[in-house]
Amino acid sequence: MERAKETELNILKGLFLTPSDICKILKIGRKKCLALFHREDFPGFIYGKTFLVEKNAFLEFFKVRNVILQDTTINFE
Numbered sequence: 001m002e003r004a005k006e007t008e009l010n011i012l013k014g015l016f017l018t019p020s021d022i023c024k025i026l027k028i029g030r031k032k033c034l035a036l037f038h039r040e041d042f043p044g045f046i047y048g049k050t051f052l053v054e055k056n057a058f059l060e061f062f063k064v065r066n067v068i069l070q071d072t073t074i075n076f077e
Contacts, residue, residue, distance in 0.1 A: 016052040 017025075019033045026033070034051070037044040043057035 016047075016054055017058055019051050022053070022058070 019030060019037065022028075022036070023030060023033045028036075036042055037051045037053070041061075042053070043061055044051055044053040046052075
């Protein structure tokens with residue numbers, strides 16, 4: 001049972017970003033990151049007890065808003 005959950009999380013890691021990933025990318029704290037997840041226009045969702053956002057939806061969210069990230073070469077790994 002535990003191994004199946006571990007495999008499921010590894011698959012999700014390749015497709016989605018967690019709040020800790022977003023904190024690193026945007027260089028913000030956890031409190032601001034969670035506030036971002038609670039915005040109605042943010043494409044995040046809850047999977048179990050974990051907040052997740054699809055990688056492409058995350059990038060599109062900031063492209064539409066003309067926000068310039070400091071690091072233009074984002075490495076998701």
